[in-house]
Amino acid sequence: MASGIMADRLSKTFRVKVRDPGLAGAVAALVRPRYRDVPAVREVTFSIAPGEIVAFLGPNGAGKTTTLKMLTGLLYPSGGRVDVAGFIPWSGGSAFKRRIALVLGNRQQLAWDLPPEETFLLNRAIYEIPDAAYRERLDELVTLLDLSPVLDKPVRQLSLGERMKCELAAALLHRPSILFLDEPTLGLDVTAQDGIRRFLTEYRERHGATILLTSHYMQDVTALASRVLIINRGRLLYDGQLDALVARISRVKRLELVLGDGVTAEAVGRFGTVRSFRFPNAVLEVPREEAAATSARLLAALPVADLSIEDPPIEEVIRQAFAEGSAANEGASEP
């Protein structure tokens, strides 16, 4: 595999010290420590083709970051196999690390007290980037990320969004073929989030990089990745196209209406379930397969200024996917 990712029954179990509350508990833990095995990732299997962009979705503590850390060689798995760009990450050494980039949204590599350019120069030395290539890549990143106003300011004076852009630049100077991004838009405002997303799309188009990102912002997913991996409680619940997930999970479509004069909620309610009604706007939910027919009947029966058929918001679909996944898991463990 040139720059693909393969995980086969990947598992990680943490051994956690358990302690009863109170002083007695603390003493007991000291004298006779007890441990409990906490499975963080359970037999996760997937593969990502070179150049693909995939989003890893899941609530906090689902196992996203743990999986990412195993794929980048930071953590040793408890079981299973991994192949990233032809390497086993935790024994791939320098050759492997030169092929990848890891950007952690909440941990930065930029030297806090120095301008970002000093970190770039450090990475030039560490990754042994030739001078000409360094200049060319830095120019490209400065243009794409609009970094010229911040290059010579100490990092501590930059905004969160500016810092994240500089983090990305520092992580991409060695031109990695696989990018692992953990919550790259965490805490950013809408404009900054949008800037990061546009950059990632552009970067992938230019250099064909494989990108695996975790996020809990749905906009990241809808804007960047067509394929999603959904993980909850360490288990992979879904691997596939976002559209297919929406079709599978949500059996309804939404008709968003702008109504003509005198139409009441009751009148609209005859055609489906009213999700919201604030005249002249109304949102109606109807079974997915009847959406077209219902729309036609509604247009014929009521004065309607505008009508559009939409999928339910992706957040709702995902929430439903998690709920169904947990229910399925519980069902399996309690026959």
Place this chain on the structure above:
Amino acid sequence: MRLRAWVKAYAALIRNAWLVDLQYRAAIGLWLLWGVTEPAIALGIWWAIAAGGPVAGYARTDFARYFFALMLVNQLTIAWDSWYLDRWIREGELNFRLARPLNPVHESIADNIAYKARSGGIILLLWLLVAAAWPAVRMPLDPARWALTAVAVLLSAAMRFFISFTTGLLAFWTTRASAIMELHGSLALFLAGRVAPLALLPPAIASLAGVLWFRGMISFPVEVLTGAIQSPAALQRGFAEQVMWLLLWFGAYRVAWSRGVRQYGAVGG
């Protein structure tokens, strides 16, 4: 990596360390003051005690030379890495360092070189100024002795670095790594010769310092510099001990690092 690449990487790391230093001039001034104050206080006390005549063969001027030599040797060999590592490991700052194609130990070594070149240089300057006015603290200009001192200081610096780095690695297993290092520091206060020359310690304690690595940390290089050790046999023994303890601590570092990295992750970040 080839040699050229190593030189470039170290140059870049040292450059960044110095640039950060420039941002924290006041803090560095305070650390230096601390480095000067401790031996100065010890000297003041022994100066008063030795008023009536030499103590265990140490006259007032011997104490002056001893503590000035200690000031320099300590700044050139001290290592703070356990505190940094403890933070890197507990707060997840080790993550991006592990993802880079450079073992984090090199960043720490480069930091030490930067720190020692800067602090050692300032202390040396300070010493020259004091020596111009006060003959008691002048050292003989004997090239052979300075060369031996350089080797002893280098071995001590390497050993103290691996002691500190390895103790910091304990943070992979315990949240008390810094406390362990503090305990070690307190022992070293006496056993390494920071409050008094080892010759003045009660024999039982002095022999403990000789059995463990403490003598090689500070006392031995100081004694080489002041000329307290003259016989080739004593020099040979001192260097042999330094080399042995350096190798042992280096081995401990290798074991702790490879096991710790495997174990890493149980503490979030």
